[in-house]
Amino acid sequence: MSPQELQVQQKREVDKKQEGTVPARTFVPTADIFEGEGALTVVLEMPGVDKNRVDISVEDGILSVEGQLDFSKYEGMQPVYTEYNIGNYRRSFSLSNKIDQGKIGAEMKDGILTITLPMAEEAKPRRISIT
Amino acid sequence: MYHPLDALFDFQRALESRFDSDWLRGTTAGTGAFPPINVFQQGDNLVAILEVPGVNKDDLEIQAKDNAVRISGKKNISYPEGVSLHRRERLTGSFDRTLTVPIQIDAQGIKAEYRDGLLALFLPRAESDKPRTIRIN
Numbered sequence: 001m002s003p004q005e006l007q008v009q010q011k012r013e014v015d016k017k018q019e020g021t022v023p024a025r026t027f028v029p030t031a032d033i034f035e036g037e038g039a040l041t042v043v044l045e046m047p048g049v050d051k052n053r054v055d056i057s058v059e060d061g062i063l064s065v066e067g068q069l070d071f072s073k074y075e076g077m078q079p080v081y082t083e084y085n086i087g088n089y090r091r092s093f094s095l096s097n098k099i100d101q102g103k104i105g106a107e108m109k110d111g112i113l114t115i116t117l118p119m120a121e122e123a124k125p126r127r128i129s130i131t
Numbered sequence: 132m133y134h135p136l137d138a139l140f141d142f143q144r145a146l147e148s149r150f151d152s153d154w155l156r157g158t159t160a161g162t163g164a165f166p167p168i169n170v171f172q173q174g175d176n177l178v179a180i181l182e183v184p185g186v187n188k189d190d191l192e193i194q195a196k197d198n199a200v201r202i203s204g205k206k207n208i209s210y211p212e213g214v215s216l217h218r219r220e221r222l223t224g225s226f227d228r229t230l231t232v233p234i235q236i237d238a239q240g241i242k243a244e245y246r247d248g249l250l251a252l253f254l255p256r257a258e259s260d261k262p263r264t265i266r267i268n
Contacts, residue, residue, distance in 0.1 A: 006165040006206055006224030022136035025143050032221050036214030045221060047184040047248035070247070071139055077171035077178060082149040084167040084182060087139065111184035111248020 014090050025087040029067065029113075033093070040097065040117040046089045048073075051108035056115060058099055063117065064092040098122065154233065165226045166202065166250070175261060177232055177254040184248030185221065191250065195238045200252060203227040235260035 014026040029044040042063065046054075049067035057064050067089040074086075098120040105116040146169065155170070166181040181202060183191065191204040205225040210216065235257040242253040 004224040006226045007222055008165045008167050009220075009222060020136075022134055022140060024136040024140040030220045031218055032208070032210075032216070033218040034210055034214040034216045036211060040217075041214070043221065045184040045248070047182040050247055069139070071135070071142070074142060074171075077173050079145050079149045079169060080172050080177070081152050081154045081168070081170040082146045083169060085143055085146050086169075087143060108247075110186060110188070110245075111182075 011085060011087075025085060026090050027085075027087050028091050029065070029089045031091065031093075038119050040095070040099070040119065042093065042115045042117065044089070044091065044113045044115075045111060046113055047111035048086060049089065049108075049111065049113075054106070054108065054113060056104070056106055058095070058101055058104065058117070061095050061098075062092055063095055063099075063115070064090075065113070065115070066090050067113065155231070164228050165224075166228065168228070168230060170230075170232070175256045177234065177236070177256070179230055179232075179252040179254065181250040181252070182248065183245075183250050186248070188245050191245065193241075193243050193252070195236075195241050197238065198234065198236050199229055199231040200241065200254070201227070201229045202250070202252075 009030055012028045014028055016026075029046045031045075032043040034041050042065075044065060044067075046067040048069050050070050053068040053070060055064075055066040055068075069086055069088050071086075095117070100118045100120045103118040105118075107114045107116075166183045169180045171178045171180070179200070183204070183206070185208065186204055186206045190207070191202070194201045194203075203226060206223050208221055208223045230252075232254060236254045237257045240255040244251045244253070
């Protein structure tokens with residue numbers, strides 16, 4: 001069986017609460033989230049973002065991720081034909097579980113950011129044995 | 132002072148203003164196909180930048196013939212066993228697209244670079260295709 005043909009996903013712009021003073025566009029990275037083995041994993045697609053330009057924070061149960069595009073690469077380039085726009089990325093999620101802040105891990109490869117959020121000890125399910 | 136975001140915004144507008152360009156119309160296999168392509172002019176040469184986040188370098192194949200470049204490959208996503216998926220937005224599948232540019236390119240001189248999920252193809256203009264200045268006698 002041949003694998004399915006890959007579709008283009010249109011970039012979605014961030015819904016802003018306040019308007020920025022500079023009207024540059026910011027996009028919402030496509031995400032996968034899964035849970036297993038005492039950790040939550042968030043995978044975000046941020047093409048064009050270098051690992052040194054990623055900012056991850058967890059505050060008051062909100063995971064916020066920002067990725068800055070390495071825009072210097074486009075210097076001296078004149079667009080002649082375009083199908084997509086470029087820009088920085090931003091997305092946040094409210095976490096339902098308590099996260100062990102000290103153990104958050106992140107990895108970046110081929111424009112994909114993988115964040116591992118280990119659940120805090122008290123948030124892990126405990127098996128209660130009946131005696 | 133010039134704010135870096137101003138530069139980005141100007142560039143975003145320049146990209147948008149080219150969305151309806153018919154520069155490649157009819158020559159590139161299907162607009163809206165994956166991967167999305169942007170083509171830039173850099174001096175005499177062209178640079179095509181394709182967004183292929185999550186595609187392994189080894190799963191990308193690039194072939195060139197005359198002034199056409201074919202980009203094919205596949206994007207796989209694997210989830211660890213036993214996890215429960217909360218959100219699944221990323222797509223997987225295979226792709227095959229041919230980019231044909233309206234200038235003569237030096238197929239031997241094409242270079243490809245893959246970094247941070249972006250594939251950049253450097254398409255040098257063929258010497259024979261470069262404009263000559265005609266002197267008026």
